[in-house]
Amino acid sequence: MSTQTYRALVVSEESDGSFRRSIREKPLNDLPDGDIQVRVRYSSLNYKDALSATGNKGVTKHYPHTPGIDAAGVVEQSHSRYFKPGDKVVVNGFDLGADYPGGFAEYVSVPADWVMKLPEGMSLRDTMVMGVAGLTAALSVYRLTEYGIRPDGGPVLVTGATGGVGSIAVAILAKLGFQVTAATGKREQVSMLKDLGARDVIPRKKAHDTSGKPLLKRRWNAAVDTVGGETLSTVIRATSYGGAVTCCGMVGGTDLPLTVFPFILRGVSLFGIDLAFSAMGLRETIWDRLSHQWKPDLPELLVHECGLEGLEERIALMLSGAHIGRTVVRL
Ligand SMILES: NC(=O)c1ccc[n+]([C@@H]2O[C@H](COP(=O)([O-])OP(=O)(O)OC[C@H]3O[C@@H](n4cnc5c(N)ncnc54)[C@H](OP(=O)(O)O)[C@@H]3O)[C@@H](O)[C@H]2O)c1
Known part of the structure; x- marks a missing residue:
């Protein structure tokens, strides 16, 4: 019997107290039992992810852990009447990627009340150029x-x-x-x-x-x-x-x-300002502005795209204060 697997960045705590990042193939049934399983297409790198990826216990208490406080993708399975397979969705914040397996992975499985339909007028990638x-x-x-x-x-x-x-x-x-x-x-x-x-x-x-x-x-x-x-x-x-x-x-x-x-x-x-646990209604208002009258004209120069493999370098840049603009993670 074949078990479906997915790729994820996994941060683990070593016996000497250091933290190591590796890209692993994990069985899909390792994911938490969330209401909604999403095939992640894009994530993004935020400062909080850089802290989580390097063992900051103020952000992530338990390791091994997959960071990624942003995820955008397509619903594969849903136990919620508000979402169906094929829906394009985004998840930003809540506990995603903090103390809950996050978006630096090909799949996430999350509570339905963390999930929003893709904002009108935006692509999955656009939402991650913005992200948290x-x-x-x-x-x-x-x-x-x-x-x-x-x-x-x-x-x-x-x-x-x-x-x-x-x-x-x-x-x-x-x-x-x-x-x-x-x-x-x-x-x-x-x-x-x-x-x-x-x-x-x-x-x-x-x-x-x-x-x-x-x-x-x-x-x-x-x-x-x-x-x-x-x-x-x-x-x-x-x-x-x-x-x-x-x-x-x-x-x-x-x-x-x-x-x-x-x-x-x-x-x-x-x-x-706390975005992570802000109310859904407020997020909808903010996404609406970001996709319409406030839509920022970010030059592509300010947007760096990488795969899971490229994150190591981007995390180091961010922690040294040398990171510029946004890093979008393609999955
Ligand atoms: N409360 C929330 O909901 C929320 C949400 C998102 C982010 N945040 C927080 O907001 C902060 C920025 O996040 P971000 O994603 O924009 O991070 P970022 O992309 O790494 O940007 C941080 C910027 O701060 C400047 N900087 C770096 N080190 C500094 C230092 N030691 N002293 C002064 N300035 C320094 C640098 O810009 P310059 O070189 O141009 O000065 C750097 O590019 C982080 O602390 C993050 O945790 C909070």
Whole structure:
């Protein structure tokens, strides 16, 4: 009797405490007993995947494990009345690829309430060019615009601007007519960021003040911060009266050294962004914007496509801070 198998990237913990990644052929019946089995066509690389793939137990508690917080593909089996074999679907976040076998595999088997039909006007690949990073960028912009931040209010800063979330945030904000300032650690990417729509590009260190001053000169009306730590602290302290800042990331640290003064003397608002467990209704709104009026004009130069074999190199780039744009994984 033949057992059907599928290929997956498997991260395993070695006896010396190190973590090893390998591509394995696994029996299909190894998958969890989800409501919906999806033949994955594309996944994407997000920072959280790079952490999971290298043994970060804050993201993934149990190994061996297959990362991949994004998956787009075709339903093969369904125990849900909302989906049928042949439906094109996407899964972004929830526990996928965190503590649940993820999208760096030819198949996933997931709870029905993690699954969305393919957004209208998008291909499976398009959804993974966006992926969790794009949804997070769009959710950040959504929070700012719903709060009342308008293009005529002054510059909007994006930190970690060449990253997945950052580059898509720059593109969306520029498309909406905002005056975007991009902060980056990559001097050689200034013209790419200007092509993407940034009006100004500043070196990363200009958005990194460690003086400890409770308030800084007002420089931005709003900001999408993807870095965290001292950078987020700087951004909040340099935001104008009544402005707003979104916080989604931690590549620059998890501490937030700050006083209450930006909030109580300048009325600055801070919005926390969590895409992973955001409600389905909100995702539908965000996908709708991303596939229509907010559709970012990302040059193909910013999109790198690879197979499972190419992930090793892309993960290393991401963890060193040298990754640019988005990596789409073809399965
Ligand atoms: N909360 C959520 O729902 C959610 C969802 C998605 C992502 N995130 C988080 O958002 C962050 C960005 O994710 P991503 O997928 O965009 O990652 P990414 O593609 O690796 O981009 C991160 C960017 O940050 C900058 N950077 C890297 N190391 C830095 C450092 N030490 N100090 C300052 N800047 C640094 C780099 O851009 P420059 O060289 O241009 O400065 C880098 O390209 C991650 O922390 C991720 O976990 C959160």
